[in-house]
Every structure is written in C-alpha cells, then in structure tokens.
Amino acid sequence: MAERSEHEMDIHIPRRSFFSFNFPCRYRADSSRLTGSVRQWPESHRLRDLVQIEDESPIAKLYMGWNEGGLTFALSVTGKSRYKIDPKNYWQGDCLELWIDTRDVKDSHSANRYCHHFFFLPGGSGRDGKKPIGRQTSIDKAREQAPPCPEESIGVALRRLKRGYQMEIRLPAGGMNGFHPREFSRLGFNYVLRDIDRGVQSWAVGRDPPLVHDPSTWGSIDLVD
Numbered sequence: 675m676a677e678r679s680e681h682e683m684d685i686h687i688p689r690r691s692f693f694s695f696n697f698p699c700r701y702r703a704d705s706s707r708l709t710g711s712v713r714q715w716p717e718s719h720r721l722r723d724l725v726q727i728e729d730e731s732p733i734a735k736l737y738m739g740w741n742e743g744g745l746t747f748a749l750s751v752t753g754k755s756r757y758k759i760d761p762k763n764y765w766q767g768d769c770l771e772l773w774i775d776t777r778d779v780k781d782s783h784s785a786n787r788y789c790h791h792f793f794f795l796p797g798g799s800g801r802d803g804k805k806p807i808g809r810q811t812s813i814d815k816a817r818e819q820a821p822p823c824p825e826e827s828i829g830v831a832l833r834r835l836k837r838g839y840q841m842e843i844r845l846p847a848g849g850m851n852g853f854h855p856r857e858f859s860r861l862g863f864n865y866v867l868r869d870i871d872r873g874v875q876s877w878a879v880g881r882d883p884p885l886v887h888d889p890s891t892w893g894s895i896d897l898v899d
Contacts, residue, residue: 695722695724695877695878695893695894696860696893696894696895696896697721697722697893697894697895697896698895698896698897698898699719699738699739699740699745699861699895699896699897699898700718700719700739700740700898700899701739701740701741701897701898701899702719702739702740702741702746703741708746708829708830708831708842708843708844709831709833709842710831710832710833710840710841710842711748711833711840711842712735712737712748712749712750712840712842715737715739715748719737719738719739719748720735720736720737721736721737721738721865721877723875724876724877724878724893730875732875733751733752733753733867733869733872733873733875734749734750734751734752734867734869734875735749735750736748736749736750736770736865736867737749738895740855740897741855742847742855742856743846743847744844744845744846744847744848744849744850744853745774745844745845745850745853746842746843746844746845747772747842747843747844747845748840748841748842748843749770749794749840749841749842749843749867750838750840751796751838751839751840751867751869751872752835752837752838753837753838753871753872754837754838754839754869754871754872755837755871756870756871757796757797757870758870759795759796759797759798759803760798761795761798761799761807764793764795764811765793765868765881766868767795767868767870768795768796768797768868768869768870769793769794769795769867769868770793770794770841770843770865770866770867770868771791771792771793771794771865771866771867771868771881772790772791772792772793772794772843772845772863772864772865773789773790773791773813773862773863773864773865773886773889773892774789774790774792774845774850774861774862774863775788775789775790775861775862775863775889775892776788776790776850776851776852776853776854776858776861777852777858777862778858778860778861778862778889778894779862779889780862780889780890780892781890782817782889782890783884783888783889783890784815784816784817784887784888784889785813785815785816785817785818785819785887785888785889786816786817786818786889787818787819787820787821787851787852788820788851788852789813789816789820789862789889790810790813790820790823790850790851791810791811791812791813792808792809792810792811792823792828792845793807793808793809793811794806794807794808794809794830794841794843795807795808796832796834796839796841797832804832804834805832806830806831806832806841807830808825808828808829808830808843809825809828810822810823810825810828810849813887814883814887815884815887816887820850820851821851823845823846823848823849823850824849827846827848827849828843828844828845828846828849829842829843829844829845829846830842830843830844855897859896859897859898860894860895860896860897861894861895861897862889862892862893862894862895863877863878863892863893863894863895864876864877864878864879864886864891864892864893865877866880866881866886868881877893878891878892878893879891879892
C-alpha cells in the first residue's frame with residue numbers, strides 16, 4: 675500500500691449529502707405575540723432530527739410554522755452551564771443560523787436573491803447584554819444577495835432556564851424576498867445550531883463550506899395547512 679503524502683488530507687463528506695430531504699411545515703395562525711416559550715408548540719410542528727444519520731444525538735428541538743405574515747420558529751436547548759455570545763463572530767459562540775430559499779430551485783450551486791441567511795443569539799443586546807439578537811447576514815460566494823431584512827422587523831423572544839434556554843423567532847414575509855406561500859409553497863431550508871456546551875446540531879448540511887453556501891444541498895420544506 676502506498677504511503678500517504680504529507681499534503682494529503684481526509685475529506686469528510688456527511689452522509690446526509692447523499693440524500694434529499696423534504697418535510698412538511700404546518701400552518702400556525704397565532705404568531706403575533708412571541709413569549710420565548712415552546713410550551714404552546716405542538717409536536718406536529720417539530721422539525722425532524724436528521725443528525726441520527728451521522729450516528730449523533732440531537733441536542734435541541736426546533737419547531738417551525740408559517741402563515742401569510744411569515745415564518746415562525748421555536749428552539750429549546752437543554753443541558754447548558756455557560757454561554758458564549760459574540761455578535762461580531764456569531765458562529766464561534768452559542769448561535770442558531772437559518773438558511774431559507776423562497777424558491778427552492780436546486781439547479782445552481784450559488785445562492786441568489788431568493789436565498790437568505792439569518793442568525794440568532796441567546797443574548798448580546800440590551801444594557802445587561804442578556805436580550806437576544808436576530809439579524810440577516812450575507813451568504814458567501816452568492817451570485818446575488820437577497821435584499822436586506824430590517825433588524826427591527828425580526829421578532830425574537832428569549833426565555834432562559836436553569837440549564838438551558840428557549841427562543842421564539844418570527845421572520846416577516848416582507849423581509850424574505852419572494853415569500854409568497856400560496857403561490858410558492860416549497861422552501862429550501864437548512865439550519866445549524868452551535869452550543870458551546872454540547873456541540874453542533876445541523877439539519878441537511880453542516881456549516882462547513884462549500885455545502886452550506888450551496889442552496890442545492892439544503893433540504894426542502896413544504897408549507898401545508
């Protein structure tokens with residue numbers, strides 16, 4: 675057997691990259707007020723955990739709903755003992771990232787004006803630094819960036835627990851270019867959750883480039899009633 679060159683390296687290809695994922699996102703009418711609690715979210719709105727395909731265990735629960743006004747999410751993270759919040763380098767601390775393609779056209783490896791990238795932190799704003807943050811950010815190597823979603827239009831509510839936190843998120847229809855759920859009822863979707871205590875949980879693909887910047891590798895969500 676030939677010896678490996680010192681310049682060779684192992685390339686990890688996630689098992690999930692060999693599959694296409696398509697799951698329903700159910701209608702949710704009562705999204706006007708965010709409390710930060712997941713108590714009112716039924717199990718039918720919980721997204722399937724896909725990390726088991728990689729022989730990993732989920733570290734959090736993510737719920738998702740839609741209506742004509744936009745998308746809503748709820749996150750429940752347990753088993754925490756500490757926080758690391760860094761708004762400038764958000765991906766290095768506790769953070770939830772969402773990628774949304776309002777057209778779900780998987781014929782290109784580059785993001786376009788219908789592809790959006792948001793991040794959410796369980797703290798980092800306010801006088802005490804404990805209020806949550808929700809912002810849109812750019813997608814690397816995109817052919818065209820989506821129009822900016824005003825930060826003040828993004829709803830985020832946080833509930834801190836003794837050993838974790840819960841968060842509710844609302845993304846307005848006007849802040850997602852091309853979001854017309856009755857006309858285009860399928861979205862491209864991916865998420866990555868980073869927790870400094872328990873590691874990383876992702877959906878269709880992890881955060882490693884180039885896959886995370888490639889909308890053709892994201893999963894699909896069907897908006898159903």
